[in-house]
Amino acid sequence: MKVIKIDKKDWAGGIEKIQSSYRLYGPVKSDAFHDFKALEKGELPDLNFSNTRVSPKSVVYPQSEVMFEYSLDEKDAEHHILKDAAKDYSPKAVLGIRPCDAASFLLVKRNFDTPEYKDPYWIKSYEATTFVGYACNNPCATCFCTTAGSGPFNEEGLDVLLVDEGDCYYAKVITSKGESLLNAAGWKTGADGGAPDKIAALEKEAGSRIASSVTTGRLKDKKTTELYEAPFWEDVSFACINCGTCTYLCPTCWCFDIQDENSGCSGVRMRNWDSCMFPLFTIHGTGHNPRGTKLQRVRQRFMHKLKYYVDKYDNGIQCVGCGRCIRSCPVNIDIRKVCDMMNSYDPKACACPAK
Amino acid sequence: MxxxxxxxxxxxxxxxxxxxxxxxxxxxxxxxxxxxxxxxxxxxxxxxxxxxxxxxxxxxxxxxxxxxxxxxxxxxxxxxxxxxxxxxxxxxxxxxxxxxxxxxxxMVDKRKIAGMFENGIEDITEEDNIIRVKSRGVETSLNKSDLLxxxxxxxxxxxxxxxxxxxxxxxxxxxSVDRYADVLRIEAMTAQEKWEYFKDLISPCIRCYACRNACPLCYCPTCFVDESRPQWCGKSQDEIDTRTFHFLRAYHCAGRCTDCGACERACPVGIKVRQFTSKLNKDCLDMFGWEAGLSPDQRPPLDTYKPADPGDFIK
Amino acid sequence: MEHMGVEPGRLSFSWISSAESTKFVDVVKEVTATVKALGPNINFKKTAKVA
Structure with a gap:
């Protein structure tokens, strides 16, 4: 694999060059947190971060997105006809995305890009994006990527992987899309022969720093109904306040709700992220709610990520181990704990409810 | 403790x-x-x-x-x-x-402490007024009173x-605690400055409703933002909808808020949501001599009428 | 509401009995004049800026 060496003094100049052909997104610090934002001309991504507070999924899949526009004015010849909203699918690039977050796009892709159904907004936006990853030399205490199908130097979902090596970045070229971006920046110097070894050493060290893990191997063999009826859900869900923090911060949560909003004689049809934690997510027109209790909603979130998804796609859990939901949950509900409970659940051994 | x-x-x-x-x-x-x-x-x-x-x-x-x-x-x-x-x-x-x-x-401010240790926190222990934080193997002792x-x-x-x-x-x-310094600071602003202040304050909001759900006062079977017939408040990231939510959430807490800080603690994006409720708490205290939840035998000012209730705002 | 940046004068409260028709008229006139003087409320208006 080709490795390019980017001297840190060439970093800003290269980014300025890319900006003429790409819309750039990168981590930007505001107050105490980093978040992915569109970078202004000349603005550099701030790579002095562990990971962003909110996941970068919004770069491809905004929290609110207008799909159609329409007129309700009957004098208008084309009233009551939905028209595609104007979209910008020109090339864009995310700089400094962590490998776990990059892997999440492949996971979400299984939902938005299937042989049967294709979500045009997500697919076009995704295809327009070049993912420039940033390897984690110092993972957080809550990171469990290595047991969730990813890793601090994982290349899946990335076009380029940057590795910080003090004075320079090593850029591993993963796809031709990535190569085009590096060319556009004018970063062309091949790295010295020792680079792969240095990268491997950093990778090994980062991997050894991952202190937490999940066990997932037995989830697939569990009976769905037995997990569904497991006694531990009351205990797991007790603290939950049913806010949308876990799902909105999660890079792999993809659910949305469609709304029409009118203003005077015109309106838009938009979609907004939705959350299975909200009662409104499932309420029927009749007023009946099949998931009316907090226990049912909490169970749904974990069953979806750790059982239904596992069964449906046979490709691991619907989680990349970024740890955001653990760090930001207001009441400390921890997916690692729940995953282990589910993975080790034995209905026969547990006749009494786990409290 | x-x-x-x-x-x-x-x-x-x-x-x-x-x-x-x-x-x-x-x-x-x-x-x-x-x-x-x-x-x-x-x-x-x-x-x-x-x-x-x-x-x-x-x-x-x-x-x-x-x-x-x-x-x-x-x-x-x-x-x-x-x-x-x-x-x-x-x-x-x-x-x-x-x-x-x-x-x-x-209780300690988890964001404040986390913000002091960029390399993450491995372990925390405390005794009386001392908080010991271990980060990358290095232990630091801090005064709890500075971290509340x-x-x-x-x-x-x-x-x-x-x-x-x-x-x-x-x-x-x-x-002798100056409880309302923040309120006084905002009161001194012009209308437009206040508008901008709250606009900036809530700009990171992701509408997860953690502030609402962490609050013991917010127990309505269906919150006004979740009503769909009619839908009072839009669901997008539109700034006005977000503001409408925060305004109304605060007003629903008027005369009931105990300033427990649950809302602010729960917010995943660190919005100081108490800035909305503090003013209402101060007004309740100034106008009705009322602080919520001090006695089960007193009715709250907003569900009782007293002839001496201030009414200058009514024309 | 003024604390949160809504201009003074946009919001009014009145207590008018059904027998106080003249007061009703006066209050409506006054409120209308005040709000007109403030002009359109440009702050509290959705601008539909979502992507």
Whole structure:
């Protein structure tokens, strides 16, 4: 694999060059947190971060997105006809995305890009994006990527992987899309022969720093109904306040709700992220709610990520181990704990409810 | 406050064993530093899971709403005031509760501490007024009084206002605290400055509703933002919809808010949501001499009429 | 509401009995004049800026 060496003094100049052909997104610090934002001309991504507070999924899949526009004015010849909203699918690039977050796009892709159904907004936006990853030399205490199908130097979902090596970045070229971006920046110097070894050493060290893990191997063999009826859900869900923090911060949560909003004689049809934690997510027109209790909603979130998804796609859990939901949950509900409970659940051994 | 836990467990054991309660609601040790998890214990053999330290900021009154069991609940000053409010508003029956009062010396601000250690925090221990933080193998000692959550630093009701048992002797309340400096600062702004101030304040909001859901006052079966017939408030990230939510959430708390800080603590993006409610609390105090949840025998100012009620704003 | 940046004068409260028709008229006139003087409320208006 080709490795390019980017001297840190060439970093800003290269980014300025890319900006003429790409819309750039990168981590930007505001107050105490980093978040992915569109970078202004000349603005550099701030790579002095562990990971962003909110996941970068919004770069491809905004929290609110207008799909159609329409007129309700009957004098208008084309009233009551939905028209595609104007979209910008020109090339864009995310700089400094962590490998776990990059892997999440492949996971979400299984939902938005299937042989049967294709979500045009997500697919076009995704295809327009070049993912420039940033390897984690110092993972957080809550990171469990290595047991969730990813890793601090994982290349899946990335076009380029940057590795910080003090004075320079090593850029591993993963796809031709990535190569085009590096060319556009004018970063062309091949790295010295020792680079792969240095990268491997950093990778090994980062991997050894991952202190937490999940066990997932037995989830697939569990009976769905037995997990569904497991006694531990009351205990797991007790603290939950049913806010949308876990799902909105999660890079792999993809659910949305469609709304029409009118203003005077015109309106838009938009979609907004939705959350299975909200009662409104499932309420029927009749007023009946099949998931009316907090226990049912909490169970749904974990069953979806750790059982239904596992069964449906046979490709691991619907989680990349970024740890955001653990760090930001207001009441400390921890997916690692729940995953282990589910993975080790034995209905026969547990006749009494786990409290 | 560390010594409290032995008493909490002992009282809880007695209550459970004597059958006076069906469950104890308290905290268990969290899986990450600076966090504990609200939990229930039904079996006195499992009381060792209960903990008490400076990371028990979540308001447990929130877990009482409409429950039918007999409950023993661990309650700080603010929790006890919300229990009073719950009793006044018929969300729980007093006789169903055994309140284990905690004279509270304040909870620490998890964001403030996390922000001080960019390399992450491996472990935290505390004793009395000292917090020891271990980060990358290096231990740092900090003064707890410098790290309190803002509402705890400004708290004048640390002792529980209503209780059946006490986990420790009552403590001295804080005096001469300037509780409303932030409100006064905003009051001094022009209308446009105020508008911009709140615009910036809520700009990171992701509409997860953690502030609403962490609040013991927010128990409406359907919140106004979730109403669909009619839909009062848009669902997108539109700034005006977000603002409408925050405005109305605050107003629904007028005369009821105990400034427990649950909303601010819960916010995943660190919005100082108390900036909305503090003004209402100050107005209630100035206009009606009222602070929420101090006594189950007093009706709140907004559901009673007194001839002397201020009415200058009515033309 | 003024604390949160809504201009003074946009929001009014009145207590008018059904017998106080003249007061009703006066209040409506006054409120209308005040709001007109403030002009359109440009702050509290959705601009539909979502992507």
């Amino acid at each position: 560390l010594g409290y836990i032995d008493n909490i467990r002992e009282i809880s054991k007695r209550l459970l064993d004597e059958g006076r309660v069906d469950m104890i609601i308290g905290f268990r040790k969290g899986t990450i530093p600076l966090m504990n998890e609200p939990c229930f214990v039904k079996n006195s053999g499992e009381l060792s899971t209960l903990v008490w330290d400076s990371n028990c900021g979540i308001n447990l009154a929130n877990y009482l709403t409409d429950r039918k069991e007999k409950i023993g609940i661990v309650a700080k000053g603010c929790d006890s005031r919300n229990i009073v409010t719950h009793i006044i508003e018929n969300k729980i029956k007093r006789e169903k509760l055994v309140i284990i009062g905690i004279p509270c010396k304040g 959550q803002e509402n705890c630093a400004l708290c004048v009701h640390r002792n529980p206002v209503i209780y059946d048992e006490l986990a420790a002797p009552l403590i001295e309340e804080q005096k």
